[in-house]
Amino acid sequence: MRIAVTSDIHTDVTPTNRRIVEHLVNAAEEIQPDVLVICGDISASLVQFSQNLLAFQKLNSQCHKLFVAGNHDIWVDKKSIITSEQKYLTITEICSECDFHHLGGKPIIIDDVGFCGTIGWYDYSFRQERYKIPIERYESKWYGNSIWNDVNYAKWSCSDIKLAHRFETELQTQIDSIKNQVSQIIVATHHLPFQESVIYKGSLPWDFFNAFMGSKGLGEIYLNEPLVTFALFGHTHFKRPPQKVGGVTAISSPVGYLFKMSKRKLPRYAKECLTVFEI
Numbered sequence: 001m002r003i004a005v006t007s008d009i010h011t012d013v014t015p016t017n018r019r020i021v022e023h024l025v026n027a028a029e030e031i032q033p034d035v036l037v038i039c040g041d042i043s044a045s046l047v048q049f050s051q052n053l054l055a056f057q058k059l060n061s062q063c064h065k066l067f068v069a070g071n072h073d074i075w076v077d078k079k080s081i082i083t084s085e086q087k088y089l090t091i092t093e094i095c096s097e098c099d100f101h102h103l104g105g106k107p108i109i110i111d112d113v114g115f116c117g118t119i120g121w122y123d124y125s126f127r128q129e130r131y132k133i134p135i136e137r138y139e140s141k142w143y144g145n146s147i148w149n150d151v152n153y154a155k156w157s158c159s160d161i162k163l164a165h166r167f168e169t170e171l172q173t174q175i176d177s178i179k180n181q182v183s184q185i186i187v188a189t190h191h192l193p194f195q196e197s198v199i200y201k202g203s204l205p206w207d208f209f210n211a212f213m214g215s216k217g218l219g220e221i222y223l224n225e226p227l228v229t230f231a232l233f234g235h236t237h238f239k240r241p242p243q244k245v246g247g248v249t250a251i252s253s254p255v256g257y258l259f260k261m262s263k264r265k266l267p268r269y270a271k272e273c274l275t276v277f278e279i
């Protein structure tokens with residue numbers, strides 16, 4: 001089984017991000033994956049979101065297309081009456097209309113491989129204690145003049161800590177529901193499951209914002225389940241080679257923000273943003 005993974009296409013951030021989609025589709029067509037996984041952050045606009053999913057219909061119809069929502073996908077307008085919970089459910093519906101499967105809705109078994117997933121969230125467990133920054137400061141999502149924009153656009157009904165734990169529980173439930181039917185499990189999330197994948201710079205405010213990368217509890221679920229072989233995730237826009245954490249191979253393959261990318265470089269860059277592996 002050939003699996004291709006990417007994330008963080010962010011088509012509502014720059015015109016270049018919008019343009020890269022066709023190059024990602026072309027790159028995926030060349031690879032001919034059996035499974036394509038997009039680990040979130042396509043666009044906060046549902047119109048753009050659907051258009052981008054539909055662009056991947058060009059792929060061979062045998063290819064299973066999987067998605068997990070990212071924090072930008074569940075962003076809602078401040079004045080909107082829609083909550084992020086509701087948008088998460090809408091994303092599941094839009095995915096199925098666009099021939100994608102939203103792993104945040106339910107797991108899927110392909111051949112004898114289980115795919116589970118969740119957006120995941122953060123509970124500040126990736127913060128560095130040495131800065132002695134109180135939890136309330138993380139809850140405010142402000143550091144100096146810098147802000148983590150979920151505070152403005154992610155509208156959940158509970159605290160970050162409760163939310164992270166809710167998504168961890170949902171993931172555990174998914175794993176438990178399929179583990180007797182599969183030979184291995186691949187988990188896709190948007191937020192990071194392992195602190196080992198977080199890039200710390202030893203300075204603020206950068207390290208402050210690392211508290212919003214993910215939660216340790218996610219990764220503990222993987223490490224406690226011997227069937228979990230791969231952790232696919234997005235959210236960090238840093239590219240790094242696959243990493244081994246315990247028995248799990250951690251892979252992220254983000255596009256990121258393309259403020260400085262020339263059009264000429266896009267086809268090649270799109271190929272770099274699709275990591276392919278075989279199982």
Ligand SMILES: [Fe+2]
Nearest residue numbers: 008041235236
């Ligand atoms: Fe992102």
Ligand SMILES: [Fe+2]
Nearest residue numbers: 041070071235
């Ligand atoms: Fe993100």
